[in-house]
Amino acid sequence: MVRRFIIKRLLIALLQLIGISIVVFFMIRLLPADPVARLVGFNASEEAVQQATESLGLHYSSGQQLLNYVGVFSVTGEPGIINGYLGKSWVTSEPILHEVTRFLPITLEMITYALILAFIIALPLGMSSATRPGGAADKFTFVWGLFAGSQPEFWWGILFVFIFFFALQQAGLPHAPAPLGRIDPLLDVPNSITGFILIDSLLRGRLDIFINAAHHLMLPVLTLVFVVSGPIVKMIRQNMIRVIRSDYILYARSAGLPPRKIALYALRAAMAPAMTLTAIIYGFLLGGAVPVELIYSIGGIGEYSIRSIISFDYPAIQGTVLVIAMVSLIIYLALDIVHAMLDPRITF
Amino acid sequence: MVDNINNKQDLESPIIEAEDVTVRFPLIDTPDVYAVKNFNISVKPGEFVGLMGEPGCGKSTAAMSLLGLVRPPGIFESGSVKYMGKDLLQMEDEEVRSIRGKDIGMITQNPRYSLHPMLRVGDQISNVFRAHNKVSSKEAWSHAVDMLKLVGINDPERRVKAYAHELSSGMAQRVLIAMALSSSPKLLLADEPTSGLDVTIQAQFLDQMWDACRQTKSAVLLVTQDLGIVANYCDRVLIMYEGQIVEDSDVFTFFKSPKHDYSKRILQLQREAQEAGDAVATNIDQKSDPLMKVNSLIKEFPIRGSKSRVHAVDNATFELRSGECLGLVGESGSGKTTIGRCVLRLEQPTSGEIIFRDERLDTLSIKDFQEKRSNLQIVFQDPLDSLNPRWTVEQVLKEPLDLHTKMTEQEKMSRISELLNLVGLEASMRQALPREMSAGRQQRTSIARAIASNPDFIVLDEPTSALTPETTAEIIRLLMDLSTSLGISYLFISHDLTTIKYICHRVVVLYLGQIVEVGTKEQVFNDPKHPYSRALLAAHLFPDTSDRRVDRDVRESLEGEIPSPVTENLPKGCYLYGRCSHQLDQCRDMKQKLTKMEDGRFVGCWRVSEGAL
Incomplete structure (x- = not known):
């Protein structure tokens, strides 16, 4: 009984986590923020911005970004959260x-x-x-x-x-x-x-x-x-x-x-x-x-x-x-x- | 204290003797309450004493005080409680503790609340036993199993591991008894131990207590409101009124010549109801066309997440004539309430016919049936719950008039006055809210609402079980008067045979959703045929000292408990198989049919119809 309960709860938790990560993913992107400007500064050249955008993967569509993040049909070829990889910090470049x-x-x-x-x-x-x-x-x-x-x-x-x-x-x-x-x-x-x-x-x-x-x-x-x-x-x-x-x-x-x-x-x-x-x-x-x-x-x-x-x-x-x-x-x-x-x- | 009888017992010194006990409950904002005031009592070995009184008169506090205990935040103001001559109130804590639960056992009113919800009952029984006896936990555990076996619990090895919430209240009560008796106490305090139990279980339990009392010379103090229990089991009756004992007489004297006003009043009411009941015309013409016919009524409830179903009503067939009061009796789970609800379409029957004045009710659309409702009414068990708490009596009574009549405002007002008058409510009650009235008045309001639209037929679903014995007698009188003056027919649902006996013309006995016997009141009460009716009648305690259950040679009773009416639990053949004292092997697989007897009654037992019983 207890084991079944725990398994059930863990499965539910998994669904909750998937839900949370998707919601958070989009909510952050809804913020009126500009991470690229933050990274390269407001007076950066066009190319620098372009380069930074590409290095952060922000030039992909939101849907594609989500797939990259999750790690299925990823265009970048990098692993995603289903591989237990949370990505790299944009600030320190260290794995999250x-x-x-x-x-x-x-x-x-x-x-x-x-x-x-x-x-x-x-x-x-x-x-x-x-x-x-x-x-x-x-x-x-x-x-x-x-x-x-x-x-x-x-x-x-x-x-x-x-x-x-x-x-x-x-x-x-x-x-x-x-x-x-x-x-x-x-x-x-x-x-x-x-x-x-x-x-x-x-x-x-x-x-x-x-x-x-x-x-x-x-x-x-x-x-x-x-x-x-x-x-x-x-x-x-x-x-x-x-x-x-x-x-x-x-x-x-x-x-x-x-x-x-x-x-x-x-x-x-x-x-x-x-x-x-x-x-x-x-x-x-x-x-x-x-x-x-x-x-x-x-x-x-x-x-x-x-x-x-x-x-x-x-x-x-x-x-x-x-x-x-x-x-x-x-x-x-x-x-x-x-x-x-x-x-x-x-x-x- | 008033003079006491029984010379033989006077020679022995009392087990417990309380003198001038006063218990005060300090309250904030309101004056302190003295639940028990100058309370005196003395109980001798081998005595079975009943302590009676109105609700709130201090009975429970008094019983508890005999253990030297009060419910917090109460305190002992004065007095002494002497157990074997030693005052419990002056003793060291450790010494009193060694007496509680060992020499004086206690059984309380709400068995399930008296058990710890998170501990196995076996652990609780063992803990009590180990508190007073030097034994290992293993020995205590096996003692707990033995005790459960002793109090008649089937399968004690399994039950000992149960928690309180897994037990029926009957079973929880027995666990408490097992605990109270585990150290063989010399005095047992039982505070309304059978309230909420079915009569057959109540009889099993009281018989057990009586036998223990007589065999081991221990004494019992039984707190109760039930005259039937007192009449059938007690040697002596104490009446408590406003925190004091006001009457102390032996049981025969008490019923013959009560002294205190309260005793006189309850016995008088009881007598009046009985006389009125005896005068009930039983010559309802059974040839006349029935007012209501119920044919092969079946009601099943699905259980969520399971294929099995609850069989609440199984193939019930009966008739009701105009002006008749038909009693529906049975223990909890017998399906009597479900029948009452199906008849009024408050539940939709699974199958079967309900015919009222030659018209099928069960196939009418809800809208068409709505018009019939003015003619078919119901009164519920809990009067407070069934009245809107924010409505005055006037508003409550006006609703049916608004719904079912085309009266003018003025006519409605005068109709309300008329209704109040009919049910014996003072005109001053008109603007009262339900909670401002006594339970009796609330139930009168409920009845007034039911008769407001001039119905021909009312379902009375346990209308008196939430009331004190005194109010019950009054309500019964009222219902009888209304039936004769207004010509209303009743379907009277009750587990209380005493009230059924007073008011009904004919009686339907139900067991596990099946009708086992239908007959006139005389037939069923004076000469029950079906083994279940017999046991039910024998177990029922009438407030009459001339045929005490304890004096009978054979106490007819049923084994065990009523099985739950779930598909796979139901017995294959006769539903009573396994509990019946007249069963044969054939009964196990033989379905029983309701058969008409020579004297006009119907019985659902093949042995009865073959004349073997």
Whole structure:
């Protein structure tokens, strides 16, 4: 059953990806932009423009360009996305796939840690504010949610840089590193294995890099946790309140189950919807963590996509959209499977 | 507390004794609610005690308080709950916990909501068992299987792995019973345990509880609104009113000479309805031309994404005379509601004929049928759901007049006053919205709407099942009065044999979409022939202490549960095969036909028509 469901979902995802790439392909070309001018400058000669247009393949009709991009009936003879080739960047001439695989893990690493941490923090907080509505934990959550959610994350980012880097440094206290990347400029990023710098450095046995990178990741992750935890805590609190008042928890108490077991019963029922929310936030942050990436100069996929858009780098834009969509779909699928394992009422 | 009887039991000390228990529900913005106020109770070993009262009188909170528990956000304001002389409200948490579920078991009203939706029932039973007994998880699991077998679940090895949503409510109720009984409690608290169960299942379950109570000397406190259950099973009756026990008498005394006003009122209403029912003229001329004829009605529903179908109604044939009230009885899934809907073309029959005043209704075009609707009306089960929440009573009653009559505005207004008067609604209710009225008044409005266009025939689809026993009796009286004064015929659909007995002239008994017996009220109620009718009647609990089910030598009952009416699930021959206590091997492959008996009734059992039963 499960296998059939996964295969079905993957096939649907494939169709979605094809749809997305076609839509994105045409939408970019609908923009009133001139990538050629961007490349050769506005005062370039007729021939230079002509040459640039041809080298970018823009002299073909839109339909032909799409075929070139997809890789069927391609006139250029180059492979297309069906061969797993996303094209070359018009700016750097590097294959898009290389660039994406370099930048994507950076963002993934940051938001994965942030969401795991947010969930770990939100769970006890949500539970304790549900078990004692109006108690200290509940009030704290309320104020926090109000505060954190009402300010944009780049503002918090700047504030955190100010407090934890600048102010603490001025005061001569231990402080966060300067927001200038994910590792000290004097150190080298270890060769990629997983792309996650903390994991790679451990795998390569470089504890110094690990500590340094963790130090650098601290503030960006903290900023994200600070902003996204609010809704997760609220979700867990709401679910928990509903569950605590449910007949089955009352019945569990009337059957004399030990408190630990009752807490597990409640947790199990309250967790599933919160996980869905977490995954939705994850999907959103893939492209939406740009402000945080920029403030801390992380150089992730968000920053890369902004750069591609500004420079009208069509293949790069198409590639990023496609890869982000793919990652989102995989995450949703994984989540649906986990959700179904938690809740037997969900059938495939 | 009022004087109590039964000397033998007085010698033993009570299992549970609550004194002056008060439970407060703190509410924001409104004054706090005292669900239970100065509540006193005492139950002795081996006793089967019924706790009755109106909805909202605090029965459930009272039962829960005997475990030292309140539903959040309630709190115990005062009082003591002594189990074997020790106060639960003063004990350490761990000590109370060891009593709950072990010495005092609880069964609740909504079995499916009381089970955790994401855990297998076997795990839940095991968890409860392990909370009180030092056993391995493997032993607990096999104990869970044993318990499910004990409470009569077929195929316990498979069911133990089921989740709550995969169980029927009858089955979920049994899982709860298995859980409550797993540590052999000395006291069982059962809060309306059979609401939502079919009568045959209800009887199986109450019999089981009764036997356990008598054999193991454990006690049962049964919270209920059903006089029938009280009369047939309880030794003692407690009446609760506004959070307090106001009457405490043994069951025979209670039915003979109730003390409190509430008890007097419900018994009086019950009696009146019964007397009126006995006075129902049964001499409807069965030779006269029928008002309505239903011939070989079949209704099947396709199942999406599957070739099999649901057989809701299977070849139903019956007649209804003018002025007659025909009862359609059967358990859930028997097809009675579908018949009612097909007759009114609210569902299109798959095949068969529906003839009303010599005219085929089932072949009329929707437009032509629309004109007939003023003559054929329906009253639904849930009065609130069937009234537009934004319409006042006046607007509700005006609609049929607008649709079916050419009255002037003024005539309509006076007709509405007349209707209100007919159904016993005060003129002040005219501008009321449905939610501002009691359920009884809502149902009266529904009835007024149905009679507004002067119909000859009304389908009453469980018109009283959403009502309290008190309101039920009133509505039944009203329907009977309307039938005689306006000459309306009813098709009365109900699973409640008590109301059928009061109001109907003839009765059709349905099982799994098939008619198994048709006869006059006397024939069916006093001498049911078909094995299913027999079991149904035997399982039904009439509010009468002279023939208590627990005092009978043989308690006729059915095995197992009603199969689902899906093509491949249906038995090949007699539909009752497998559950019937009179079955022979031939029954398995022999289709049953409805045959006319000498006394004029129809029975669908070959053994009955051969005179073997």
